Amino acid sequence: MYETTESELVYKGKVLDVYRDKVKMPNGRIATRENVVRGAASAIIPVDKEGNIYFVRQYRHSADKLVLEIPAGMIEKGEKPETAAFRELEEETGLKAGKLTYICNTYMAIGICTEKVYFYIAENLSDGIQHLDPNEFIEIEKYSLDEAVKMVFEGKIEDVKTMAAILTLKQYLK
Numbered sequence: 001m002y003e004t005t006e007s008e009l010v011y012k013g014k015v016l017d018v019y020r021d022k023v024k025m026p027n028g029r030i031a032t033r034e035n036v037v038r039g040a041a042s043a044i045i046p047v048d049k050e051g052n053i054y055f056v057r058q059y060r061h062s063a064d065k066l067v068l069e070i071p072a073g074m075i076e077k078g079e080k081p082e083t084a085a086f087r088e089l090e091e092e093t094g095l096k097a098g099k100l101t102y103i104c105n106t107y108m109a110i111g112i113c114t115e116k117v118y119f120y121i122a123e124n125l126s127d128g129i130q131h132l133d134p135n136e137f138i139e140i141e142k143y144s145l146d147e148a149v150k151m152v153f154e155g156k157i158e159d160v161k162t163m164a165a166i167l168t169l170k171q172y173l174k
Contacts, residue, residue, distance in 0.1 A: 001026045010034075015074075036113040042085035043072035045103075045165050046095055046122040053148055053166070054125075056092050057139040060159075068141065068151070069159045070166075072117065081105075081118035090128040093140055098124025103172055106164060119165055121172070145170060 006022035016038040023031050046054040053070070060067045073088035075081055082100055090096050101121040108115045132138060143151065148166045151157045157166070 005030065015039075034112060036109075036115075038113055038115040039077075040075045040081065040116045040118065041072055042075055042081045042088055042118045042120060043070055043161050043165060044085050044089045044097070044100075044120050044122045045070055045169050046089060046093060046097065046125055047169075048125055048142070052142045052144055053169075054093055054095065055141045055143065055148075055162070057141055058137065063158070066139075067159055068157055069162045072161060075118075082120065085118070085120040085122070089122055091131040092138055094128050094130030095122070095125045096128035097122035098126060103168055106161075108161065117161055119161075119168065121169065145173070 003024040004021050005024050008020045009017060010020050011018040016036050019035045019037060021033045021035055023033050025031050048054070055068050056071050057066050057068050059065070071089050071092040073084065073091065075084040079087075082102065085100055086097060099122070101123070103119045103121060105116055105118045107113070108117055130138075145166070148157065149170055152163050152166055157163055
């Protein structure tokens with residue numbers, strides 16, 4: 001029903017590419033679609049024995065401010081989402097997970113982007129070694145699930161993957 005008849009690379013970047021596609025629609029007309037092609041990522045909800053969630057606060061240039069998020073990162077070529085979750089958790093927070101539980105996956109901006117994020121709950125946390133990139137500056141913060149839910153609705157958590165993770169975790173634990 002939908003057929004891409006033409007695809008033009010209009011931007012090639014370090015972490016994403018942008019294509020302008022011509023798509024044949026069910027009515028026979030041709031529509032132009034712009035598509036951001038980006039790899040998949042794993043996002044982790046680290047939960048300690050008391051039920052508190054570890055977050056990272058880091059600068060996000062597109063928002064031009066420090067943003068509170070759950071730890072997350074890109075899945076490397078050939079890497080499984082679960083392996084990336086273990087790796088990213090330790091790299092960003094200095095925590096290791098003794099147990100990871102997959103909960104769901106979602107597209108981040110399905111109308112324009114191919115990026116899919118896989119969500120995991122990390123439990124049985126222990127100390128590891130934080131491995132930040134040279135231009136990565138992260139502050140670690142910890143909140144209860146109830147505090148985190150409240151922060152979503154107060155506008156203190158603005159990152160959509162973090163919102164989805166917190167609200168999914170709340171429902172998952174019921």
